[in-house]
Amino acid sequence: MSLPEALRRHVAETWAFRRQEELDAGARFARLGASLEQLDAPEPLVSLARRAAEDERRHAGMCDLMARTYGHESSGADSLGGQTEDAAPPELGFRERVLYEVVAACCIAETESTAGLTSVLSVEGAPRVRAVLRDILRDEVAHSRLGWAYLGHVSKEGSVAFLSPYVPAMLESCMAPRLFAQGFSEADSSRLLAHGVLPSARKVEVFIQALHDVVFPSLERCGVDTSHALRWAERRRASGA
Structure with missing residues (x-):
């Protein structure tokens, strides 16, 4: 891979971390598919959730292969994942909890993933890496749309404020836990991009920009006030942590 050891290790760890995220997301979508069916959501959205799982x-399999390509060795500490629990506040009713999870998982997490992958793919890199990233990006776009479609559907039936x-x-x-962590030098960051890893400083920029360009305006259009979220984003941008 013609990478210094520290960079190679970081790339391998990043792909291994993505594997875990994908496993967790798969379990979450499987649960959401069942919940959406229970709520009599439009059948196309139920099908999309199941396909997303x-x-x-x-x-996850693709990310695992990439991690091993860069030298990651699985250990007993590696989680098989896929056991994420309902993250919605317990005080909410079932319908509200499902909407919370759809918004968190699709409208926010998948939209942010789309922004990050698009940013990485804007730079020339290893063909094999780019092929994997393009495959994942195509699906993440669909997962994001699932969330916005369901939020729009629910908002037409009543307030989602x-x-x-x-x-x-x-x-x-x-x-991501290391989203705001200190990054590598500018030269090393360019090399990381070629292997599918968005440098830390760029992660912050992409994350916040996607909020302002896509997430916040779309939430507002559905009747969700984003003043709390805007203050959160400004604090994050100011502190960089």
């Missing part, structure tokens, strides 16, 4: 499991104070918590939960 399959997509994410396939993505109750979500407003919960959006900052959704943003916190979808952030």
Whole structure:
């Protein structure tokens, strides 16, 4: 891979971390598919959720292969994943909890994933890496659309304003643990991009920009006030952490 050891290790760890995220997302979508069916959501949205569960499991296999390509060795500490629990606040009713999870998982997490992957693919890189990223990106776009379609569907039936104070918590939960961590040098960051890894400084920029360009305006159009989330984003941008 012609990468210094520290960079190779970071790339391998990033792909291994993505594998875990994809496994968790697969379990979440499987649960959401069942919940949406229970709520008599439009059948196309139920089908999309179930297909998303399959997509994410396939993505996990791709990420695992990439991690091993860069030298990642699985250990007993590696989680098999796929056991994520309902992250919605317990005080909400079932219908509201499902909407919370759809917004957090699709409207926010999948939209942010789309933005990050698009940013990485804007730079020339290893053909094999780009092929994997393009495959994942195509599906993440569909998963994001699932969320916005369901939020729009529910908002036509009644108010979804109750979500407003919960959006900052959704943003916190979808952030990668090392999103705001100190990054590598500019030269090393360019090399990381070629291997599918968005440098830390760029992650912050992409994350916040996607909120302002896509997430916040779309939430507002559905009747979700984003003032709480805007203050959260400004604090994050100011602190860089």
